[in-house]
């Protein structure tokens with residue numbers, strides 16, 4: 001039998017990243033940060049000056065994407081693209097925006113499918129993304145769809161960036177979140193929608209610990 005998968009989908013800022021890392025640690029499982037793969041593709045495209053509307057070139061690049069995730073002793077993950085450390089650039093708003101445009105190209109998504117599925121290994125996988133439960137792991141053991149109000153998501157992102165020493169206005173972040181949500185929800189392929197069999201969890205006003213506890217309880221019931 002395939003290793004169990006917890007699929008966690010939802011918009012940016014819904015708390016997915018934090019919750020997925022905590023659940024991964026509690027379970028001793030592997031973690032797939034699928035957004036980081038789209039971000040890595042965006043960085044690789046930018047480095048080559050590639051026009052993302054050039055689908056054939058983008059798909060070629062996706063197939064041959066040279067990305068390495070290196071877990072560090074402090075719990076962070078160093079990301080190398082073409083052998084260069086792009087960890088900081090990967091998290092920028094600009095990269096996030098380009099990633100969401102790259103991710104709207106169906107053939108580029110297809111080209112990254114096998115790479116994502118290869119993360120499924122014993123004892124289990126926590127998969128963080130937008131289409132984990134709908135497209136990448138339709139047979140996931142448990143599917144969670146995390147949401148939070150746009151205001152709360154903008155605030156969380158603001159605090160996160162501030163911790164990293166990045167100063168952006170809250171209003172700008174709220175605008176960017178709205179634009180990216182719209183694009184992710186309305187794209188033709190793998191739009192951001194909950195799987196029919198997903199548990200929806202609104203994290204507005206909930207602490208990380210409370211969400212993690214709830215997810216772990218639901219997961220234990222399925223194992």
Ligand code: C5P
Nearest residue numbers: 012034035036038099100103129130131
């Ligand atoms: O989650 P993160 O902000 O790192 O993702 C960057 C972008 O990659 C998202 O805005 C989304 O457009 C895209 N993405 C996706 N499918 C995934 C993960 C991310 O389309 N499974």
